Amino acid sequence: MVETEEAKDLLQVLRDLADRDAGACAGSRFPRQDLLQARDAAVTWLLDCCLEQRWPCGTFARAVGILDRFLQTCPSARCGQAQLATATCMVLAAKKSSSPASDVRSMIRALVEYADGSLLPEEIKVRTVQQNSNTVH
Helix, strand or coil: CCCCHHHHHHHHHHHHHHHHHHHHHHCCCCCCHHHHHHHHHHHHHHHHHHHHHCCCHHHHHHHHHHHHHHHHHCCCCCHHHHHHHHHHHHHHHHHHCCCCHHHHHHHHHHHHHHCCCCCCHHHHCCCCCECCCCCEC
């Protein structure tokens, strides 16, 4: 669990940003309190993974941003899938950061391990799409 003051401060900043962004994007905060609580638990879990694995803070922040936009546009999301959504957002953020494929694969393995068997690698794999200019999205 998150123990350092720096990690707790980072989590609070992310919560504040989520509240601000939710208000700006959707006209209100997260539509359901249970969804916000599931999001907070999943983000805390991801922060623990990132700190232990020494993954870039920028990738973590980008993943939380992707997660928040997803939850704002899909208010009917199930709370029980918050961890899966968070892990998937982390992989998307890593791909957006142009992380090598080997880094993304090792990230998926680590996320599955941290989930204590509640996630499968097949669930968090995000297909890479190549455009005309060979840009990875």
